[in-house]
Amino acid sequence: MASSSKVTPAVDDNTPGEIGATSASIKEEIKWDPFQSPDWDLEKPTSDAIVRMKRDLHLVFSDPLPGIFIAPESDDITRLHALITGPFDTPYEGGFFHFMLRFPPSYPFHPPRVKFMTTGSGTVRFNPNLYRNGKVCLSILGTWPGPQWAPAQNLSSVLMSIQSLMNEKPFHNEPGFHKERLGWEVKSYNDIIRHETLRVAVCDVLERKSYPIELMEVVKLSFMQFYEYYSSTIKKYAPELDDTSMNDPFGINKGTFNFKKLSQRIEKLQLALSSSSL
Amino acid sequence: MADFMSEVARLDEETLKQIDRIQKEVAESCEFIGDQEDIDILTKQYLQDDEVYQAKISDLKRKYKKLRRTRGDGNCFFRAFGYAYLEKQLEEKTDLDRFKSAVIQCRSSLLSMGYPSFTLEDFHDTFIDIVESVNKASTSSAELLQTFRDQGLSDYCVCYLRIITSGYLQSNAEFYSSFMDGYSTIKEYCSTEVEPMYKEADHIHISALTSALGVSVGVVYMDRGEGLEVNEHVFPEGSDPMIHLLYRPGHYDILYK
Known part of the structure; x- marks a missing residue:
């Protein structure tokens, strides 16, 4: 696989047709x-x-x-x-x-x-x-x-x-990937996870209230504590990554970075939570 | 590489499933601890013209009278060890107090190694209850057998004996580490080969458990190895065996003189 630009996609049992x-x-x-x-x-x-x-x-x-x-x-x-x-x-x-x-x-x-x-x-x-x-x-x-x-x-x-x-x-959790092969994979993967964490594991969760009610209480409280972190993370990564395509070294996650949009969603959630209307 | 490892993972799953199926079949065909039987039943298990085994069975018959077969589910050494020792003590009651303090010592040592007390207490209490019942005059051998045929109680004993084995190996890591081929630490060996249920016991397990509890075990080996006699190894070496087990590749049964 010397000159390939992507490493072999990891097996994901979700999608028929993917390797494995x-x-x-x-x-x-x-x-x-x-x-x-x-x-x-x-x-x-x-x-x-x-x-x-x-x-x-x-x-x-x-x-x-x-x-x-x-x-x-x-x-x-x-x-x-x-x-x-x-x-x-x-x-x-x-x-x-x-x-x-x-x-x-x-x-x-x-x-x-x-x-x-x-x-x-x-x-x-x-x-x-x-x-x-x-x-x-x-x-x-x-x-x-x-x-x-x-x-x-x-x-x-x-x-x-x-x-x-x-x-x-x-x-590095993927077996056989203890080392980077191309020099960009760790950062690239982390960028994707960080973005998707804010999008799916923060905004979606609070907007859709999809978790059991006891857990939603914890989520709401913790959101306020993490709010500063969310804002600073968005500020830090938006200029570099926004409007670029996600480059998943395993070729699975796809999409375009949009921290600006996340910022709007998080601001809205913060307002709603502060006025306890959520 | 990713594909290869995932393939390995899948094969591993296949193996686990297969083991699961075999376990179910075995469970349906044999008690955890069988009844006492004549050694002669072994004669029928091997071909008449299998000279090596037939000679070894004759030799075994000269040295032992009876055996109790155990379920071949990978836990057989631990179950056979626990049952054979307690059965012996049911008659003699000579060693139980010492044994009990050895078990309590093991618990303290495991707690100090960071094993969570609540899981440990659970296994410990169940095991000690059984040990104490053996000390009572009113307990019959049928009751002890019933205890070891009850899946819950029997497996709790096996599990606790496994943890004790693991704890002893870890606290004597320096001595045992040279025997751990393919494992980088004792901890890794124990969490892969000792603590999980259904993992077969090796020399290392026997050595550790017999030392940890101060119970001497003679293991009679009957395999395709050289000679026409069965060989007995005593753990710990040089001690006087309190119980005897028959080893055939991958399996342990209990022997009686």
């Missing part, structure tokens, strides 16, 4: 989607499993993790929503990322299934390990090679592992 999708569709897919788990619907969780789920939830509430919030579904202990705010000093900073989790009936002997919900309706690939179809690629979830789930792990460790995917240079 064909062979994957022939084989039976491993189950990862909490919304498509008929195998778990047949089995009732054991009482031990329920006790353990409660303890896991209790631990997250009693020993909160920075930037992580959960909202269990009130009528089903096996299902919960998690909000992970993008960590500081990463291109995800200030973003509100929503995950849906489901515990197996045999918890803790098998891992929970997790779906990433903040994908701009399946259009944005926020990370090499976060597919547009919501699949979260993480070895402890059984969706990636490496150390597997062990019953000593728990909900907190799962959430922290997911949070750690959102790091300073997510480009």
Whole structure:
């Protein structure tokens, strides 16, 4: 691949026709989607499993993790929503990322299934390990090679592992991409993630109020705290990037940078939130 | 490269799925801990003209009388270890207090290594409850067997023994690190090969668990290796075995004199 201007696109199970999708569709897919788990619907969780789920939830509430919030579904202990705010000093900073989790009936002997919900309706690939179809690629979830789930792990460790995917240079999360090959990929990828974080994981979230109500409360409060960061980020990147095309080193995310538009949306949201009309 | 790695990821998934299927089949065909049986049943498992195995089974019969088969789900060493030791103590009750303090010592050491107390306590309490029940005169061997055939309780024991093994390996990293081929740290080895359920136990696991709990185990090896006799290795080396396990490639059963 010496002289190619783009590196090989990473596999994304969302889009048929992309590399890997064909062979994957022939084989039976491993189950990862909490919304498509008929195998778990047949089995009732054991009482031990329920006790353990409660303890896991209790631990997250009693020993909160920075930037992580959960909202269990009130009528089903096996299902919960998690909000992970993008960590500081990463291109995800200030973003509100929503995950849906489901515990197996045999918890803790098998891992929970997790779906990433903040994908701009399946259009944005926020990370090499976060597919547009919501699949979260993480070895402890059984969706990636490496150390597997062990019953000593728990909900907190799962959430922290997911949070750690959102790091300073997510480009390197793609296996085999520990080094830049062309010299621009890390910055280019970060620019895209930063823009899409503001667009999809901030503006869309607040405008559409698409997350569970408990999580929306956290989002609104945090928005005000991040407001300064949003403004300065937009000021910093708009002159350089606006009206240029996104150049995703994996060739997946597409679009044109438009920080000016984001600025307008964020100002509007800030006004609405200040007058508590949102 | 991306394609290659994704292919690896997919193959890994395929393997996991296959393992899942096999586990279900195995589960339907065998209890976690079987009934005591005559060693003779092994004779029928191998071809009559399989000279190596038939000779080794004859040798095994000279040294042991009975065996208990265990479910081949990758947890068999841990389950066999736990059951065989507690069954023995159900009769003798000579070592339980020492064993219990060893388990409690392991818990403290795991807590100091940063294992979250609430997951640990869960496994610890379940395991200690079982150990204490063995100490009661009223507990029958049928009850202990029932405990180890109950998936929840049985798997909690396996899980805790795995964590204890992992903790011991990590606190003796200097000694064990030379045996970890292909892993950069003990921690990585443990989170890949020791703590996850269904991962088969190797020499390293046996060495660590027997040392951590001070329980001596004799492992009788029956494989295609040289000779017509079975060889017994004792862990820790030089100790007097309290229990005996039969190893056939990939599997452990319990042996009785």
